[in-house]
Amino acid sequence: MTEQGETVSAAVPEGASGTEPVTGAAGESRWLRWGLLADGLFKILVGAAYLLLLPLVSRELGAPGWLVLVAAVLVLLSGLAEALFALHRDPRRHIRYLIAYDSGWALVTVFCLLLALAGFGGGGLAGSAWLAVQALGSAVLAAVFLAGIHRGTRLTPRSAADSSSRPGR
Known part of the structure; x- marks a missing residue:
């Protein structure tokens, strides 16, 4: 409120209610973030x-327990890093890495499944490779x-004063 008692609100274009769906880069960024x-x-x-079911996963995949443990911890940590990134950075520049990871995961999963179905999974080869x-x-x-x-694009742009005061930026 101003000194005169008037309410001040965010700028909304004339004729708009402020509840329209977000479109363009901002809307895309929001969906990518989610x-x-x-x-x-x-x-x-x-x-x-994987951690909770470690003995079962190890037995069913024929993989050593240490490998299940390593995979479990690294998958958990990558999920944590991804979630933190989504909360603090604009995801548009990094989405390609996630697409590459997920595409690679899908291809390796199919390959290892085919290995196991073809009889090459004996001794845990397919499960261990996966x-x-x-x-x-x-x-x-x-x-x-x-x-x-650490270095990515922030959700809120820095002011010119902020970026000029940091060396190398």
Whole structure:
């Protein structure tokens, strides 16, 4: 409120109610942020499930327990990094990394499933390969999102004074 008792509100274009759906880059960014957050939370749940069901996962995939543990921790950490990134940064520049990870995961899953169905899964080869690729991919994805949190585009733009006061920016 102003000194005269008038209410001040955010600028809304004439004829608009302020409740219209957000379109363009801002709307796209919002949906990407929700998608990244949901994907990150899903990875956290998957990592936690691997940890809780470690003996079962190890037995069913024929993989050593240490590999299930490593994959579980790295999947959980990559989910946490992704969720944190989604909460603090504009996701548009980093979505390609998530697409690459998820596409690679799907291809490796199909490949390992075909290996197992063809009889090459004996001794846990297919399950171990599947977990190893998840662990490696999750480590890379976590590093990308953590680096993005540190150096990426903020949700709210910096002022010119902020950016000029930091060296190297």
